[in-house]
Amino acid sequence: MPSANDILVRFENVQKSYDGEILVVKDFNLDMERGEFLTMLGPSGSGKTTCLMMLAGFEPATHGEIFLDGQPINRVPPHKRGIGMVFQNYALFPHMTVGENLSFPLEVRGMGKSEREEKVKRALDMVQLGDFANRRPGQLSGGQAQRVAVARSLVFDPEVVLMDEPLGALDKNLREQMQYEIKHIHENLEVTIMYVTHDQSEALTMSNRVAVFDDGVVQQLAPPDELYEQPTNAFVADFIGDNNRLLGTILSADGETCRVKADDGSEIIAKQINIAGVGERATLSLRPERVAVNPEPGQFDNNLQAKALELIYLGDHIRTRMEVCGHDDFIIKIPNSALHAQLSEGDNVNIGWSSNDCRALDPTD
Amino acid sequence: MAKKMSQSNTSSEPLKTADGVSLKVSLNRALRRRKITALLLVTPLFLFILLTFLGPIFDMLLRSVDNKIIVQVLPKTVSQLAVWDASTGELPDEAVFKAFVEDAKIAAENKTISRVGKRLNYEKSGMSSLFRKTGRKLKKFDPDKLEISYTDLVLGYDKKWAKHETWWLIQRESGKYTSSYYYAAVDAQIGVDGVQRKPDDQRIYMKLLKRTMWLSSLITLLTIVLGYPIAYLLATLKTRTSNLLMILVLLPFWTSLLVRTSAWIALLQREGVVNDFLVTLGFIGDDGRLAMIHNQVGTVVAMTHILLPFMILPLFSVMKTISPTYVRAARSMGATSFTAFRRVYFPNTVAGIGAGGILVFILAIGYYITPALVGGTSGTLLSNFIAYHISTSLNWGLAAALGTILLMVVLVLYILYDKIVGIDNMKLG
Ligand SMILES: Nc1ncnc2c1ncn2[C@@H]1O[C@H](COP(=O)(O)OP(=O)(O)OP(=O)(O)O)[C@@H](O)[C@H]1O
Ligand SMILES: [Mg+2]
Secondary structure, X not given: OOOHHHEEEEEEEEEEEOOOOOEEEEEXXXXXXXXXXXXEEOOOOOOHHHHHHHHHOOOOOOEEEEEEOOEEOOOOOHHHOXXXXXXXXXXXXXXXOHHHHHHHHHHOOOOOXXXXXXXXXXXXXXXXXXXXXXXXXXXXXXXXXXXXXXXXXXXXXOOEEEEEOOOOOOOHHHHHHHHHHHHHHHHHHOOEEEEEEOOHHHHHHHOOEEEEEEOOEEEEEEOHHHHHHOOOOHXXXXXXXXXXXXXXXXXEEEOXXXXXXXXXXXXXXXXXXXXXXXXXXXXXXXXXXXXXXXXXXOOOOEEEEEEEEEEEEOOOEEEEEEEEOOEEEEEEEEEOOOOOOOOOOOOEEEEEEOHHHEEEEOOOO | OOOOOOOXXXXXXXXXXXXXXXXXXXXXXXXXXXXXXXXXXXXXXHHHHHXXXXXXXXXXXXXXXXXXXXXXXXXXXXXXXOOOOHHHOOOOOHHHXXXXXXXXXXXXXXXXXXXXXXXHHOOOOOHHHHHHHXXXXXXXXXXXXXXXXXXXXXXXXXXXXXXXXXXXXXXXXXXXXXXXXXXXXXXXXXXXXXXXXXXXXXXXXXXXXXXXXXHHHHHHHHHHHHHHHHHHHHHXXXXXXXXXXXXXXXXXXXXXXXXXXXXXXXXXXXXOHHHHHHHHHOOOOHXXXXXXXXXXXXXXXXXXXXXXXXXXXXXXXXXXXXXXHHHHHHHHOOOOHHHHHHHHHHHHHHHHHHHHHHHHHHHXXXXXXXXXXXXXXXXXXXHHHHHHHHHOOOOHXXXXXXXXXXXXXXXXXXXXXXXXXXXXXXXXX
16 A cells, blocks of 8 residues: 555546536546556546546536645646646647647746756757757647647656546557557656546556556556456456457355346356345346366356357467357357367357356346 | 858759659749649639729829820910020010910810819919910800900910919920929928928928828827737737627727717717716806817827727737747746846737737828828818818819828838838737
8 A cells, every 4th residue: 555645636526517417527536656557448428537627727626626646736827836738639830830839838837047048959859859849839740749749748857647548549550659669757756647538448558557448437446457357346347358248137245256047047056246246137248268168177166158159360379259048149260279179159168267257247238 | 140051063964854854844834833733723813902902002102193184175375385485585476375385275175174273273363264264255256256366365264374484384384294283292392492391380291291290100109008918918818808809899899980980079078978077077167168179189089090000910819929938938047027028028019009000000001091081171181172172172183192192101101110110020810
């Protein structure tokens, strides 16, 4: 557990409504450690940008308090918060050169000319754009503009940098390259970054922790591997990675596990994570790669019949859609190796999985 | 500036299309066809502009220097006068007078002599009546019954003919083209001993030009000051509210210019709404009613109001393109809201101010109806005098010269603007 003074940013019961009718952010709580790379991941309209804007000071919180370095900042105007920001469209000032853009935050802080020039140079070198100081933003490519925006947000040594989908406008290759560059900058400068994206692979590769956002609430805040391996609710299980969902009613629960009766009558043993109680509905979540075809008898505690509906050849594995427990969208991944069964469409097979890999979560319908 | 991409064209063989025609030839053929289509499309508008805009401007330029009438009506006199040396201070010799009598008699019978008189009257008053009187007498004159010299004959008609200046004037204005309208337009006169400024009390046009420039600048400044915040509101408010505001801005466009101007008369006149209001509130006494119309105040107020949309619209369209994230970015980097405005928002609106400013200024220096209605004597502009010379005094040459000067002012401004701001940066929408 981090000690209290390692917490740099803290949202405490923050709520936000733009129109007085709908809560865009409901009861947002978040502790962000110094030096952390925290990503907010969520579908469009889930309130990610709104949270950033509240932290940056451009939107007032309707309720609750935000702390920066232990100080409440609800009444601190944006320019006194010392928070760097990278906007989705970069927001480079078109009437200034790249160098002037970078020196702007230093000028308004009243820094001397020689010191300014040195810092601007260092920041541009950091993003490998040392020769571009005299260009105008209009003369940069998307990737270059993006780097300038990152350099500008860091040049005045802010404690926290907010990035709102900074790579959204770039193509896939460039985006991956920039992901690594931002990651390296984060590691080298030990700056605290709050990052927003709705691209989950971006979130998983870059972050120390990811806050999955939906419906104005943080659904789960955890390191990437934990988020994938141990989702605590059905939304997160579904949102992160491939996921199979089976719906059913809980028959019994004992300690670690529970027995669930699927809607077609078959019984499944699952790990008990987030269930309401015996007799209630539940969602079972199971990663496709944890399902085995034709398992050895006794190898798994769950064994069911399935029918292969569709096979998609993907090189290293074959993605197979099956009918299981009355659901016809059950996906399994069969590794493409001699050891594994060769299926064809319409085959009836046995499948099995461990109750450890099958998580019983809150009901969705 | 972006570095020019160097084009590499290394192949030595000329490229050919599939059927063997050189690529250049077939490309040119395709381009020519497109050019002809484009030409055909712009022809109607081009002809229209040529006939109704460029033509009249050219005609105006010509009129401001045109001086054919004297050579046409008095051809012999003009050629005889050409050898007369005016600097001696003596009257021309008998040959000139003879030529003049012959020319003027024909002109009197053709009724063209009064036109010469009118033309010379612009240079010196009294000329019109002199020529009319002389023409009347020459009509009755029979050259066969002449007993005295031509000189004595003409001198006997009017003692103005005995004045050296009269002949000097005819000689001066005997060219096909004249600059005298321009001298008049800048309040100068050409005397026997060179160009001089007119006496103080007769200098009107320069004073008017100065007033026109000053009032137009003031009006432009006022439209910027009043229009900038409105345009900012329009560009930043929610679409529904800003549409409503935009209708209010455009409303004046849908009302007749005359109605708007007369509305200002109703508001600002001595017994008008504003004065009544101030008297009722006790700010001024009934005898101290303010004179706000038929003077410069009236011109400035009414024209600022009328020209305001021409400032707001270009400003609005420029501000609309400025993303609000610029200001936010500046704020996040530590700029106060004022600094963010001054260093980031405002510089991006300069193009709009320039476009609106040049538009309003050009419209203002040529504005005519409003100052005529609400300007009184102190608030009339140069354009009102141009109109006066066109429709009342019928001195079209002077009107054309004044118009040309206004046109030059606009061109100079345009060039200055291009030098300082760059015309490419002008954004109208
Ligand atoms: N200025 C505003 N006024 C009114 N409603 C707003 C405003 N900004 C955002 N909203 C609403 O708040 C909700 C959350 O918006 P927000 O921009 O935070 O979403 P987001 O998670 O950033 O989405 P995206 O991934 O698409 O950027 C949305 O329903 C949006 O319509
Ligand atoms: Mg967003």
